Amino acid sequence: MCAALYILSTVTGYVLTSALLLKCPALLHRRKQGVFRSRHISHRGGAGENLENTMAAFRHAVQLGTDMLELDCHLTKDEQVVVLHDSNLMRSTGVSVDISDVAYVDIPPYLCRLGVTFQKECYCEGGDDKRIPLLREVFENFPTTPVNIDIKVNNDTLIKKVSELVVKYDREHLTVWGNSNNTIVKKCFKENPQIPLLFSMPRVLLLVGLFYTGLLPFFPLKEQFLEIPMPSIITKLRDPSRLTRSQRVFIWLADTLLMRKALFDHLTARGIQVYIWVLNDEEDFQRAFDLGATGIMTDYPTKLKEFIEKNSIRLSKE
Structure with missing residues (x-):
């Protein structure tokens, strides 16, 4: 009987403590501090209104007042960090080749019409800008806009170069990076723990x-x-x-x-x-x-x- 009461009181205490800390985590954890908070985030720059991941899309979103640009990064054959979602260019350019096998100057332009991945049976018709940009161009053109970077492949050189660009343009406080792959996230944190993680x-x-x-x-x-x-x-x-x-x-x-x-x-x-x-x-x-x-x-x-x-x-x- 005493053992049962002890177990019950212990469990009850744990549940109450957990409930209290769930509501008031500051009792145990120091609140993380950040210089920006984002409510309006433009996916690939706004893939339903401009061709995805283009400077035109990013410029349009920033002019609207978006709080954050979301984009994807790959590495070219000549180790340039490009803003691009797919590892293969077939869907975006009509040319079936991996971005890692193409030098930046040889990358073909986007197709005039791209499907919007998260909108059923919807397409975006492109304007004049069909060029796949470099990450540094985004940083140079939008120096105060927070950027959410999806590191698309497990590539040590890509992670290192993205970190170097973030540091070069003084954006550790304006950048968040990561991927759904835990190995990539661990490498990101090891490379530069000052850049906030997904x-x-x-x-x-x-x-x-x-x-x-x-x-x-x-x-x-x-x-x-x-x-x-x-x-x-x-x-x-x-x-x-x-x-x-x-x-x-x-x-x-x-x-x-x-x-x-x-x-x-x-x-x-x-x-x-x-x-x-x-x-x-x-x-x-x-x-x-x-x-x-x-x-x-x-x-x-x-x-x-x-x-x-x-x-x-x-x-x-x-």
Whole structure:
């Protein structure tokens, strides 16, 4: 009887302590400090309004007042850091060759029409700018705009060169980098621990596991940005009638586990920003902000700006 009471009191104490620290993490963790917070993030510069990852797209987004540019980086044959999503140029240029096998001067231009990955049956018609830019051009043209860099391949030289560019242009306080691959994120942190990190996919899974077991309030986190998809948008990108029952169950379960206001509020209180991607309609914008997301990543920066202004959504300073 005494042993049972002891176990019960111990479990009760743990649960209460966990609940308290979930709400008030400052009791155990020092809040992470950052010089910028982003609510409006332009995915690939705004791939639904201009050809993705072009200077025209970035310029348009910055002129609109976006809080952050999201972009992707690869390395060319002559070791130039380019802003490009795919490792192979077929989808973007019509030429089936890996970017790592082409010198920068020989890269073909973008096609005139590209599909918008996160908008069903939608295409973007390009303007005059069809050139794949260098990362340094983005830094030179937008020196005060925060940039979210997805390191697309596990390449030590790419990671080193991106870090060197960030340092050269004095952007360690205006850059966040990483990838879903945990090996890449570890290398990024080792190369330059001063550049804030994204959570990798294994770390996201760990985060969710810690949250549901009540251990998250006790666990230190080195990352400063949680960047996750809203699983429910999959049903808008694919024909629902073609989804199997197991696929629908998986989407529902993933959405239920990931989209948790208590989780987002806890991370925000610890100074960790929560970005949800890639959202392109008002229903999803509203849901993300209602859940407590710091910011939204979109292919349509104009649409998101209008939504934010119409709904008087302000970025919390907490």
